[in-house]
Amino acid sequence: MIPQATSLDREAPGLYLHVPFCTSKCRYCGFYSQPLAGRDADRLVSALVREVQEYRNVAAVRTIYIGGGSPTSLPVHRLAGLIETVASIWPQAQEFTVECNPGQVGVEMLSMLARRGVNRLSFGVQSFHAAELELLGRRHTTDDARRSIEHAQDLGFDNVGIDLIFAIPGSTLASWEYCLRSALALGVQHISAYSLSFEPGTPLDEARRLGQIESVDEETDRAMYEMTIDCLASAGFAQYEVSNFARDGFACRHNQGYWENRPYIGIGPSAASYWQAERTANVADIDTYIHRMEAGSSPIEERDRPNRADRICETAVLNLRTRKGVDLIEFHRRTGANFREVFELPLRRHERAGLLEVTADRVRLARTALAVADSVLCDFSAF
Amino acid sequence: MDTKYIRNFSIVAHIDHGKSTLADRMLELTGTITARQAKEQLLDDMDIERERGITIKASAVTMHYPYEGHTYMLNLIDTPGHVDFHYEVSRALAACEGALLVVDASQGVEAQTVANAYLAVETGVEIMGVINKVDLPAAQPAAVAEEIEHVLGIRAKECFAISAKTGQGVKELLDAICELLPPPADRTQEATRALVFDSHSDPYRGVICYVRVFSGALRVRQRIRLMHTERSYLVTELGKFRPQMSPVDELGTGEVGYIVANIRDLADVHVGDTVTDDANPAETPLKSYQPPMQMVFSDFYPGDNTEYSKLRSAFERLALNDASFSFVPQNSPALGFGFRCGFLGLLHMEIIQERLERENDVDIVQTAPTVSYEVVMNDGQIRRIGSPSELPDRSHIQELREPFVRLEIITSTESIGGIMKLAEARRCKLVKTDYLNPTRVIMEYRAPLAEIVYDFYDQIKGISRGYATMDYELIGFEATNLVKIDILVNGQPVDALSIIVHRDNAEQRGRKVILKLKKAIPRHQFEVPLQVAIGGKIIARETVKAFRKDVTAKLYGGDVTRKMKVLKRQKEGKRRMKSIGSVQIPQKAFMSILDTSD
Numbered sequence: 001m002i003p004q005a006t007s008l009d010r011e012a013p014g015l016y017l018h019v020p021f022c023t024s025k026c027r028y029c030g031f032y033s034q035p036l037a038g039r040d041a042d043r044l045v046s047a048l049v050r051e052v053q054e055y056r057n058v059a060a061v062r063t064i065y066i067g068g069g070s071p072t073s074l075p076v077h078r079l080a081g082l083i084e085t086v087a088s089i090w091p092q093a094q095e096f097t098v099e100c101n102p103g104q105v106g107v108e109m110l111s112m113l114a115r116r117g118v119n120r121l122s123f124g125v126q127s128f129h130a131a132e133l134e135l136l137g138r139r140h141t142t143d144d145a146r147r148s149i150e151h152a153q154d155l156g157f158d159n160v161g162i163d164l165i166f167a168i169p170g171s172t173l174a175s176w177e178y179c180l181r182s183a184l185a186l187g188v189q190h191i192s193a194y195s196l197s198f199e200p201g202t203p204l205d206e207a208r209r210l211g212q213i214e215s216v217d218e219e220t221d222r223a224m225y226e227m228t229i230d231c232l233a234s235a236g237f238a239q240y241e242v243s244n245f246a247r248d249g250f251a252c253r254h255n256q257g258y259w260e261n262r263p264y265i266g267i268g269p270s271a272a273s274y275w276q277a278e279r280t281a282n283v284a285d286i287d288t289y290i291h292r293m294e295a296g297s298s299p300i301e302e303r304d305r306p307n308r309a310d311r312i313c314e315t316a317v318l319n320l321r322t323r324k325g326v327d328l329i330e331f332h333r334r335t336g337a338n339f340r341e342v343f344e345l346p347l348r349r350h351e352r353a354g355l356l357e358v359t360a361d362r363v364r365l366a367r368t369a370l371a372v373a374d375s376v377l378c379d380f381s382a383f
Numbered sequence: 384m385d386t387k388y389i390r391n392f393s394i395v396a397h398i399d400h401g402k403s404t405l406a407d408r409m410l411e412l413t414g415t416i417t418a419r420q421a422k423e424q425l426l427d428d429m430d431i432e433r434e435r436g437i438t439i440k441a442s443a444v445t446m447h448y449p450y451e452g453h454t455y456m457l458n459l460i461d462t463p464g465h466v467d468f469h470y471e472v473s474r475a476l477a478a479c480e481g482a483l484l485v486v487d488a489s490q491g492v493e494a495q496t497v498a499n500a501y502l503a504v505e506t507g508v509e510i511m512g513v514i515n516k517v518d519l520p521a522a523q524p525a526a527v528a529e530e531i532e533h534v535l536g537i538r539a540k541e542c543f544a545i546s547a548k549t550g551q552g553v554k555e556l557l558d559a560i561c562e563l564l565p566p567p568a569d570r571t572q573e574a575t576r577a578l579v580f581d582s583h584s585d586p587y588r589g590v591i592c593y594v595r596v597f598s599g600a601l602r603v604r605q606r607i608r609l610m611h612t613e614r615s616y617l618v619t620e621l622g623k624f625r626p627q628m629s630p631v632d633e634l635g636t637g638e639v640g641y642i643v644a645n646i647r648d649l650a651d652v653h654v655g656d657t658v659t660d661d662a663n664p665a666e667t668p669l670k671s672y673q674p675p676m677q678m679v680f681s682d683f684y685p686g687d688n689t690e691y692s693k694l695r696s697a698f699e700r701l702a703l704n705d706a707s708f709s710f711v712p713q714n715s716p717a718l719g720f721g722f723r724c725g726f727l728g729l730l731h732m733e734i735i736q737e738r739l740e741r742e743n744d745v746d747i748v749q750t751a752p753t754v755s756y757e758v759v760m761n762d763g764q765i766r767r768i769g770s771p772s773e774l775p776d777r778s779h780i781q782e783l784r785e786p787f788v789r790l791e792i793i794t795s796t797e798s799i800g801g802i803m804k805l806a807e808a809r810r811c812k813l814v815k816t817d818y819l820n821p822t823r824v825i826m827e828y829r830a831p832l833a834e835i836v837y838d839f840y841d842q843i844k845g846i847s848r849g850y851a852t853m854d855y856e857l858i859g860f861e862a863t864n865l866v867k868i869d870i871l872v873n874g875q876p877v878d879a880l881s882i883i884v885h886r887d888n889a890e891q892r893g894r895k896v897i898l899k900l901k902k903a904i905p906r907h908q909f910e911v912p913l914q915v916a917i918g919g920k921i922i923a924r925e926t927v928k929a930f931r932k933d934v935t936a937k938l939y940g941g942d943v944t945r946k947m948k949v950l951k952r953q954k955e956g957k958r959r960m961k962s963i964g965s966v967q968i969p970q971k972a973f974m975s976i977l978d979t980s981d
Contacts, residue, residue, distance in 0.1 A: 014940075016940060194936040194937055195932070195934075195936045196936075197935075197936055197937075218930065218931045218932045219931055221931070221932045222931040222932045225932070242934055242935075242936070242938070243936050243937065255939060258938075258939050258940045258943070259938075264940050266940060266941065270941070271941065272940050272941040272943070272944070273940075274940065274943070279943065279944055281941070281944075304944060310947075313947065314943060314947060317946075317947065317950060318938070318943070321938060353908065353965065355908070370934065371931065371932050371933070371934055372908055372930065372931070372932065372933040372934060373933070373934040373935075374933045374934050374935055374950065374953060375908065375930070375933045375953070377950055378950040378951070378953035378954040378957075379954055379957075380950075381947055381950035381951045381953075381954050382951050382954055
């Protein structure tokens with residue numbers, strides 16, 4: 001039997017703050033957010049601060065990440081206040097990331113972030129083609145993206161990441177390569193490259209169902225992905241997770257916490273936590289969230305306490321998404337289970353098929369398995 | 384009891400023509416049960432039967448009814464209404480002197496009405512025509528009576544018009560049963576002979592035999608002998624179904640009831656056997672009827688080979704109460720260890736399959752059902768095979784014979800053309816057509832069972848917009864020009880995907896099969912070639928393309944719970960699949976080879 005409360009429960013969590021506002025809704029986005037217009041940003045920020053305060057007795061957090069939505073859609077002084085609160089409670093966090101929307105961050109915003117101790121920026125650039133940005137419903141231009149990243153670098157940010165999307169309808173291998181090269185040319189440290197997924201209910205998905213746009217065929221999607229890995233590797237960016245690439249030492253520690261299945265605290269509407277061995281999710285609706293915080297009641301809407309088997313499987317699936325894979329000793333320490341024993345059958349089958357690489361102390365996806373990772377990982381989702 | 388006052392009868396009808404409702408109403412009118420007790424369709428005691436609205440096992444009930452100053456004993460033996468269970472109808476009829484042939488006043492004579500009437504005539508029982516549901520607005524009792532006279536030869540004016548639902552005419556019908564149906568012959572003084580017409584297994588009392596006494600009597604503590612197995616048993620309990628089991632001391636000539644005699648195994652009792660007195664046995668057994676014949680075979684494999692023994696015990700439990708279902712171990716080179724199962728027909732198969740899943744937690748992979756064939760070997764020996772994989776090498780075969788049936792289809796005149804076209808494509812030979820009235824026709828075909836057993840009924844239902852009904856009966860085996868089609872998956876022959884078809888359609892069928900398989904087999908991480916071979920020669924090829932992309936782009940903190948669920952579903956989707964080499968073949972693929980639609 002696994003000990004019920006381990007030292008792992010007391011390890012420093014990651015902290016995530018969700019700012020659910022956007023200037024406008026992107027056509028591919030399935031996340032919960034609301035247009036900022038007409039919203040009371042002050043009340044939301046106060047509610048976020050209030051929820052943060054509830055955790056002030058947590059001695060340390062490893063990393064802080066403010067995402068959304070679009071945190072930079074908040075007025076500069078409001079975002080500053082939020083950062084101030086968090087940074088004053090946990091000044092020792094190793095990494096402090098804020099997601100930036102290229103069209104929204106001017107010098108004023110960026111210098112505020114720099115002053116308040118934010119040490120990592122993640123820019124939602126998505127594409128370097130105007131037509132693709134329009135198709136996605138992004139409001140910024142490629143010039144906006146270049147300009148704001150350069151400003152950030154001028155202000156001394158030396159850990160900057162870019163999010164890109166490939167397999168956008170109409171794109172080709174060549175057009176995607178252009179995006180990658182443009183990102184590299186900006187001298188950033190981190191690139192996330194996501195294959196476009198059509199989330200049910202989004203305008204983009206609707207357009208596809210109506211035949212107005214056509215998704216990129218699977219073969220091209222695969223080729224784009226393979227090219228990403230090769231192209232970035234030759235530029236000095238190592239792949240460290242299915243969709244994430246970084247220069248040496250610049251992997252996002254906050255996100256690594258998720259894949260190591262470490263605890264994290266999520267603040268804000270719809271934010272998820274894995275805290276004190278419980279997975280919870282806050283209420284998604286902004287007004288309900290604000291009301292609950294103002295009334296002093298809990299924002300948590302869903303609770304789930306993973307059992308031992310759940311923990312084992314979650315850890316396996318999450319670990320396997322990384323290029324480091326499953327560290328067998330660490331896995332045992334974290335779950336109390338012997339990975340090789342629990343997953344003997346799928347391990348053997350996928351190793352034989354050349355989809356898993358197994359060494360004495362590690363199991364990871366083979367390069368060829370990355371593009372079809374789910375078909376392997378699903379066999380680790382239960383036992 | 385004086386046999387003069389006993390009446391033994393069955394009710395036979397097409398599905399939904401109101402057989403069970405009529406039985407309920409009779410139970411109520413005779414005070415056997417109160418209206419309050421009358422659970423809907425009391426005689427159908429199995430869940431699946433009630434859900435499907437069909438009766439699949441015979442059962443019996445004894446009622447008492449006063450008529451003209453005497454109390455009559457009425458024994459109603461219920462019968463199944465589906466083509467697969469013909470033999471159950473015939474064994475129920477074998478225990479009777481009369482039968483009520485029930486026809487829906489709004490639907491008229493249907494294929495199963497005709498089939499049942501034939502059975503009744505063959506058994507030699509007295510038939511009474513009953514037109515039910517006369518209370519319906521769409522009822523046309525006079526027209527239906529004429530149909531009955533025209534097709535079945537029962538005089539229109541002798542038919543009874545009733546409504547089992549409202550009870551209208553049911554009392555008169557009970558009177559007529561006493562008045563018109565013949566009583567059992569008085570053979571009280573002869574040696575004891577009783578026909579076993581059904582049996583079931585009870586966890587506490589062992590096998591319970593349903594019997595009809597034809598001569599002499601049965602008594603508690605009597606030592607009886609089953610004439611077929613030549614085994615003897617001590618009767619520990621006798622009784623009648625009222626409708627619950629009610630013990631009696633004696634069952635006399637003409638009576639219907641049950642025997643409990645410490646019989647452990649259902650297999651020890653052959654339905655159709657004759658029970659006699661062990662000390663004073665009868666010289667000859669009663670004329671037995673044809674034993675049930677298994678017409679459809681299918682292989683069942685555990686999804687996971689480690690569950691073989693679990694599957695075996697599941698089948699053993701099912702066989703306990705269904706003597707017409709059989710299973711024997713089977714070893715397939717492609718699918719491993721499993722069982723070859725024999726069924727009376729497709730419905731019977733579906734019922735067993737449903738029960739297997741409902742009552743047991745076993746993943747099953749089932750192969751497409753096939754009919755049985757007769758193989759005449761070069762040395763003249765005749766073998767019966769229940770699977771294409773059992774077919775010996777061609778060089779050893781003199782002749783291959785397939786089962787043929789007499790097929791009756793009743794349909795509307797406007798769908799005749801469509802049905803004839805379909806029947807012709809299925810190698811059916813028209814024997815005759817007969818108009819029931821200007822808008823309804825009965826068509827008789829001589830048809831290869833293999834062509835009609837699977838989707839034929841659905842197709843004629845489609846062609847006739849739900850109007851047509853059909854029924855069939857085996858008439859024998861006949862040599863035709865048959866060949867075996869083999870399917871290779873990823874270069875490996877899969878015996879469970881082989882089919883036997885007529886040579887004229889072989890190539891076309893083979894191509895269709897791999898097209899269906901191509902749709903049914905999920906994409907793998909590699910290409911999966913599918914090939915068709917006839918007589919060792921590859922005649923067609925298709926490819927299941929490899930999937931190239933299957934990965935969630937984003938998986939962060941907020942996605943964990945949802946994503947784990949999605950992955951679990953994906954894993955679940957791999958259940959009920961059988962690994963053949965490195966290829967996973969889902970259950971539906973095995974069935975898809977029978978799908979002849981485009």
